Amino acid sequence: GENVEQHPSTLSVQEGDSAVIKCTYSDSASNYFPWYKQELGKRPQLIIDIRSNVGEKKDQRIAVTLNKTAKHFSLHITETQPEDSAVYFCAAVSGGGADGLTFGKGTHLIIQP
Amino acid sequence: KAGVTQTPRYLIKTRGQQVTLSCSPISGHRSVSWYQQTPGQGLQFLFEYFSETQRNKGNFPGRFSGRQFSNSRSEMNVSTLELGDSALYLCASSLGPDRTTEAFFGQGTRLTVV
Numbered sequence: 038g039e040n041v042e043q044h045p046s047t048l049s050v051q052e053g054d055s056a057v058i059k060c061t062y063s064d065s066a067s068n069y070f071p072w073y074k075q076e077l078g079k080r081p082q083l084i085i086d087i088r089s090n091v092g093e094k095k096d097q098r099i100a101v102t103l104n105k106t107a108k109h110f111s112l113h114i115t116e117t118q119p120e121d122s123a124v125y126f127c128a129a130v131s132g133g134g135a136d137g138l139t140f141g142k143g144t145h146l147i148i149q150p
Numbered sequence: 151k152a153g154v155t156q157t158p159r160y161l162i163k164t165r166g167q168q169v170t171l172s173c174s175p176i177s178g179h180r181s182v183s184w185y186q187q188t189p190g191q192g193l194q195f196l197f198e199y200f201s202e203t204q205r206n207k208g209n210f211p212g213r214f215s216g217r218q219f220s221n222s223r224s225e226m227n228v229s230t231l232e233l234g235d236s237a238l239y240l241c242a243s244s245l246g247p248d249r250t251t252e253a254f255f256g257q258g259t260r261l262t263v264v
Contacts, residue, residue, distance in 0.1 A: 043192075068250065069249070069250035071252070071253075073255075079257075080154075080240070080255040080256060080257050080258065081193070081240070081255045082255070083252050083253070083254075086252070088250065126192060126193060130249045130250055137183055137195055137198045137205075137206045137249060138183070138195065138249070138253065139195065140185075140192050140193040140194075140195075141192060142190065142191060142192035143192045
């Protein structure tokens with residue numbers, strides 16, 4: 038089955054700086070890569086996603102890049118703000134869509150004032 | 151539009167007991183997936199249902215089971231509870247059957263086994 042590795046497990050950045058979270062996947066047939074944000078005590082919520090036919094996608098301060106050859110994808114957050122503090126999970130839908138979501142173990146992003 | 155609703159929010163059970171958790175998906179959503187969330191392990195996939203059929207199952211023992219009803223509501227059951235089953239159990243619904251659409255999560259059921 039699919040295996041998704043996520044790094045780092047904890048990331049601390051100064052407010053206003055950029056944050057980058059990286060994930061790798063094992064199934065070359067994976068075709069959908071969402072990112073979820075989970076604030077303390079709340080449910081995970083989708084913040085951005087990318088499909089295998091696209092290399093990059095941006096939404097305001099958030100961007101995701103995908104390198105299918107290397108089988109890795111990354112989340113970039115620019116101009117970080119206190120409300121960006123949360124746990125971020127990457128995921129992949131493997132088997133060309135035949136399998137469900139496999140999640141990484143999460144990155145705890147801490148924004149230092 | 152109401153979101154995904156999970157009941158109960160909190161449960162305390164004793165080892166050896168069984169428990170049933172419920173998930174009501176967003177109206178119109180026919181796919182429901184269940185995940186176990188524990189510190190350091192992230193979200194681990196339990197099973198996925200679409201139109202009352204289990205489409206996929208994660209690597210969990212047979213003590214974990216589930217079902218989906220004709221109105222798309224889903225339940226999961228854990229029998230012979232163990233201390234290690236203590237976790238936040240999340241369900242997510244999506245329109246289905248395409249797995250490349252957004253999954254909406256419920257608030258979860260926090261299960262504590264003592």
